[in-house]
Amino acid sequence: MDAATKPIPTFALQQLGDPKVGVCEGDACIVDDHRSQAFVNRQIDEGLV
């Protein structure tokens, strides 16, 4: 699923905190220095979850 086709989350949240922290997505647990907060606004990739 690409960004253009990902549904918008039903529940909107105000994002707080540092977006560059450790998080696990799918089978990868990383610290991504280039992470943006945009990921919390994307739909879960059903292939990973």
Added chain:
Amino acid sequence: MNETAAIANEPVKVDIWSDVQCPWCYIGKRRFEAAIESSGIAVDIEYHSFELAPDTPVEYDGTPIQFLSERKGLPLPQVEEMLTRVTDIATSLGLDYNYEHIHQTNTVKAHELLHYAKAHGRQLEMKERLLDAYFIKTEHVGRIEDLADIAASIGFDRDDVVQVLESSEYLPAVKADMEVAMQYGIQGVPFFVIDGKYGVSGAQESETFANVLTQALTERDA
């Protein structure tokens, strides 16, 4: 006490999406606990299920290092290096992850057990026990019999746990949590939802968590 004052005095509701085999979730848990202590803010915590790798077999014969190497097609040394950073951070918080002996597995039954514990008013205790089981004691958290042993170790009725897990009674609750995660757009864990309004992703520093809790309280009072 008027209604506004009553709301202001209510604990901050914190919903946390997390998986038992998520190293950042245990780190985030410790940091969040430190934030609660340092801020003195009362919270009401509820954990929710998030399956990071639901297609993992229960009886995967290997460690997370081997699992990640196979999944990502990465050389073992590269995976080990990737995990070293998270392990070092965990150690700094008093969590001695033992990746050489951890049992990679499917966590859906562990999530069902967390919902069972929640129904008995002991979810937080079970969450801590399961994270400790997986990362530090390297117990198996995928098999029903092993989970029943873990539950019994903290005083749950072992036979009842086996029956509940075999019947998948709490599987719908696990799936419901995943559905809400989708509605929030959650892609990774740990993920904290504060008072149903604020989203905080990842294992933030405890100071950051404390600031978020303070902000939530302040804006509630505004």
